[in-house]
Amino acid sequence: MQTDIFAEAPPATTQPSAPAAPGQLRVIKRNGTVVGYDDNKIALAISKAFLAIEGSAAANSSRIHETVAQLTTLVSATFKRRMPSGGMVHIEEIQDQVELALMRSGEQKIARAYVLYRDERARARDVDMPSATKHHPTLHVLKADGSRHLLDLGRLEALVSNACEGLSGVEPQAIVEDTLRNLYDGAAEADINNVLVMCARVMIEQEPNYTYVTARLLLDHLRSEGLSFMGIAELASQAEMSQYYPQALPVYITRGIELELLDPALASYDMARLGAALKPERDFQFTYLGLQTLYDRYFLHSNDIRFELPQIFFMRVAMGLAMQETGDREARVIEFYDLMSSFDYMASTPTLFNAGTLRPQLSSCYLTTIPDDLHGIYGSIQDNAMLSKWAGGLGNDWTPVRALGAYIKGTNGKSQGVVPFLKVANDTAVAVNQGGKRKGAVCAYLETWHLDIEEFVELRKNTGDDRRRTHDMNTANWVPDLFMKRVFDGGEWTLFSPSDVPDLHDLYGKAFEQRYTEYERQCDNGQMRLFKRIQAKDLWRKMLSMLFETGHPWITFKDVCNLRSPQQHVGVVHSSNLCTEITLNTSKDEIAVCNLGSVNLVNHVSETGLDQAKLRRTVRTAVRMLDNVIDINYYAVEAARTSNMRHRPVGMGIMGFQDALYKQKLAYASDDAVTFADRSMEAISYYAIEASSELAGERGRYSTFDGSLWSRGVLPIDSLWALAEHRGAEYVEVDFSQTLDWATLREQVKTVGMRNSNVMAIAPTATISNICGVSQSIEPTYQNLYVKSNLSGEFTVVNPYLVHELKARGLWDPVMVNDLKYYEGSVQKLERIPADMKAIYATAFEIEPRWLVDAGSRRQKWIDQAQSLNLYLAEASGKKLDITYRMAWYRGLKTTYYLRAIGATAAEKSTVSDGALNAVKAQIEDMVVAAPVPLACSIDNPDCEACQ
Known part of the structure; x- marks a missing residue:
């Protein structure tokens, strides 16, 4: 049967095609030409597949005609969804989607025939290819100057061979042959690397090691681009980089200064010493996703030419972070460089973007409190714009702003409430997009007693008055314990305007409860005019209903x-930040600032557990780097400088938690994993506090140390008792176990002091974990095989731990690949997979949320700030949401982050009608019936990368 979707043109007549118009999908054929995407050709291919199996009767079957139309729409929708702005897709990727669509629709017989035919055509193409083309091709390439030369097959084969060196399960010749099939006579020399990368990356789903092959092939382009720009070499192998890297560093610094991209102070370093410290072999650590992300978004460029090479990138960041070190600065630079280039630790995205530049805005998060006056509100929005411009993520506390209907003395009128100002803040975040590197991002917080809270929780709805909606802004509820107690006890809840109860904003604990109940008595006595009484459970249900529908507001x-x-x-801590892991004080005079970075946990774990000695070394250096950020940082707003210099908070977190479990053969949903979360965070907490205290001995305490919990010898684990005392035993259940010598550390902290008011926070690490090739933050695996889309493009992601174990057990074959595709990366329904592997390789939606909460609770006891904790629900219902979020509060969590639900993923495959959505909302409001969450949050949203 003839089922090629796009007919192949003879290579002799092939000409380079024009680039795709904006928004247009284009198809790369096997001979390298590009044609327009055509739904009709997909429909034709599927129809022929049916005809080949079911005969001529299929031509007159209305069922088959309908099936073909549905499958064609499904395949096309996949690419249009992935690339809404247009782009290029290879013919093999289209045929993969056709194959997948046939299997998912239950047409196994047709799918099997289609797979066999594809295999038959691939073999035929190999036979038809002249042997001279395979081994001594007469293909010509066009150089940039227009000259025509024979393709250097020797270099191409050597490049691929070097890229595959030391990697198991990869076949260099297969990449070479596939590349030659995709080249045409007269192709531009600059396009050869693109074809190599394309041919290697489609093999990633068959063998995870191809991600390293693809990255190494991409390196050839990086080397050529960077070294040519610096005038060092036009082409270079990776082996030659031991010679070229030391030469390139001083040239790079000089050119960067001339282009006004780098701080001239970098030229004062000993370039020969730093150049000799560069480790070219570490270029081979990158996955394709990691290297492509760096290339697209992090490397310095001039006129869109990236002239920053990977190891120079890490050295530039290290140099920028050591600018104010005294003594042997070069030794510190090398220490910092070694830590980051080894992937043992990674600085946050703003630090990687801006270290060593003329505007070193290195901090990740800014928290502000919005005052209740027009000048202050718009001044705060201006602060948002300035901070966002230089890549800061924002958390705004809007609680002080008076509610709708509140009296305005100056105009003798009534307030329009907080919502119109939130709309302005939302549009400001969209307008200021962090220099085009990523979208501006802000989260608004409101306390649960605010009279505008019911409208606030609806800000992200897609219905209603659009002037009172904020579609681009994150939102979060700032929930007092008294509200949760009323929910548990079935009590009433009173809403106030902050202009009538201004002190509630700055009260918490028993003091808040006493004052709040006093204001309720004033309402009862007629002393308070503007208020509203509702059942606490009704507001709780509305909060969960909106979380269900829109993914917001988060619960903190x-x-x-x-x-x-x-x-x-x-x-007082009035809010958290953009990603809910920062808990710092704010006021009208201080904008809280936090400086982030993450330890790569898997690099500190073996099959037998934590490498405590290595972890301690890493943490000590990491805390020093984070502390340096405070003094080097560029502050766009003076109130941020004031706060950061007074308190010097930092937030060291972790990533690669799931990888660390895989390495130890532990299932995420297990008591052993919860214990590992506890013990690993205890060690990090101990070493981070110890490191900050040692820095205090070297550099001095932070200025507000006296009177802090630290000064009284109260460490994070000790502060847990204050929570238990405040709530009472019936409202809290936390674990107090510990294993390290905390008594000695308490005395050291009391005696020597602390350099930083706060030292730990677990951020999402959405991009830096990609750079390091590990799982994000504390997240469970999303899927074992999926396509990841971000601002750098689309990437096949396959779980290497699963594949390598399947290979070891003799279970990895093409059928397994197709099964994983069919079941969207899940192994649970595959009978061939042993039970122990099903437990270890369960994905996020296959893990009961209680395990996420339990592990989060164990970590939280050691952390002086918070953690970005996503919750995954496979079968969300009112009852399950209610139990999950009550449990998060009950177990002592400070914050929660996104609600991720199956519906968010399933929404990619089908459209949920408004009627169905409303019905589901009604169910959740009754807290009884299970239903999918259709529109929670994209699992892979580039907008969520603002913290890291």
Whole structure:
């Protein structure tokens, strides 16, 4: 049967095609030409597949005609969804989707015939290819100057061979042959690397090691681009980089300064010493996704030419972070470089973007409190714009702004409430897009007693008055314990305007409860005019209903953030940040700032557990780097400088938690994994506090140390008792176990002090974990095989731990690949997979959320700030959401982040009608019936990368 979707043109007549118009999908054929995407050709191919199996009767079957139309729409929708702005897709990828669509629709017989035919045609193409083309091709390439030369097959084969060196399961010759099939006579020399990369990357789903092959092939382009720009060499092999890297570093610094991209102070370093410290072999650590992400978004460029090479990139960041080191600065630079280039630790995205540049805005998060006056509100929005411009993620506390209907003395009128101002803040975040590197991002927080809370929770709805909607802004509830107690006890809840109860904003714990109940008495006595009484459970249901429908507002808890804050003596934590892991004081005079980075946990774990000695070394250097950020940082707003210099907070987190479990053969949903979360965070907490205390001995304490919990010898694990005392036994269940010598550390902290008011926070690490090739933050595996889309493009992601274990057990074959595709990366329904592997390789939606909460609770006891904790629900229902979020509060979590639900993924395959959505919402409001969450949050949203 003839089922090629796009007919092949003879190579002799092939000409380079024009680039695709914006928004247009284009198809790369096997001979390298590009043609327009055509639905009709897909329909034709599927129809012929049916005709080949079912005969001529299929031509007159209305069922088959309908099936063909549905499958064609499904295949096309996949690519249009992935590339809404247009782009290029290879013919093999289209045929993969046709094959997958046939299997998912239950047409196994047709799918099998289609697979066999594809295999038959591939073999025929190999036979038809002249042997001279295979081994001594007469293909010509066009150089940039227009001259025509024979393809250097020797270099191409050597390049591929070097890229495959030391990797098991990869076949260099297969890449070479596939590349030759995709080239045409007269192809541009610059396009050869693109074809090589394309041919290698389609093999990733068959063998995870091809991701390293693809990255190494991409390196050839990087080397050529960077070294040519610097005038060092036009072409270079990776082996030659031991010679070229030391030469390139001083040239790079000089050119970067001339282009006004780098700080001239970098030229004062000993370039020969730093150049000799560069490790070219570490270029081979990158996965394709990691290297492509760096290339697209991080490397310095001039006129769109990237002249920053991977190891020089890490050296530039290290040099920028050591600018104010005293003594042997070069030794510190090399120490910092070694830590990052080994992937043992990675600085946050703003630090990687801007270290060593003329505007070193290195901090990740900014938290502000919005005052209740027009000048202050618009001044805060201007602050948002300035901070966002230089890649900062924002958390705004809007609670002080008076509610709708509140009296305005100056105009003798009534307030329009907080929502119109939130709309302005939303549009400001869209307008200021961080220099085109990523979208501006902000999260608005409002306390649950605010009179505008019911409208606030609806801000992300797709219906209603669009002037009172904020489609681009994240939102979060700032929930006091008293509200949760009323929910548990079935009590009433009273909403106020902050202009009538201004002190509630700065109160927490028992003081808040006493004052709040006093205001309720005033309402009862007629002393308070503007208020509203509702059932606490009704508001809770509405909060969960909106979380269900829109993924917002997130649920965060005010009292635990304040009761466990080391800085209670100098202020109040009024909100968290963009990603809910930062819990720092804010006021009208101080914008809280946090500086982030993450330890790569898997690099500190063996099959037998944690490498404590290595972990301690890593943490000590990491804390020093983070502390340096505070002094080097560019502050776009003076209130941010004031706060950061007074308190010097940093937030060291972790990533690769799931990889660390795989390495130890532990299932995420297990008591052993919860214990590992506890013990690993205990060690990190101990070493981070120890490192900050040692820095205090070297550099001095932070200025507000006296009076802090630290100064009283109260460490994060100790502050847990304050929470238990405040809530009472019936409202809290936390674990107090510990294994290290905390008594000695307490005395050291009391005696020597702390350099930083806060030292730990677990951020999402959405991009830096991609750079390091590990799982994000503390996240479970999303799927074992899927396509990841971000601002750098589309990438096949396959779980290498699963594949390598399947190979070891003799279970990895093409059928297994197709089965994983069919079941969307899940192994649970595959009978061939042993039970122990099903437990270890369960994916995020196959893990009960209680395990996520339990592990989060064990970590939280050691952390002085918070953690970005996503919750995954496979079968969301009102009852399950209610139990999950109550449990998060009950177990002492400070914050939660996105609600991720099966519906968010399933929404890619089908459209949920408004009627169905409304019916589901009604069910959740009754808290009884299970239903999917259709529109929670994209699992892979590039907008969520603002923290890291």
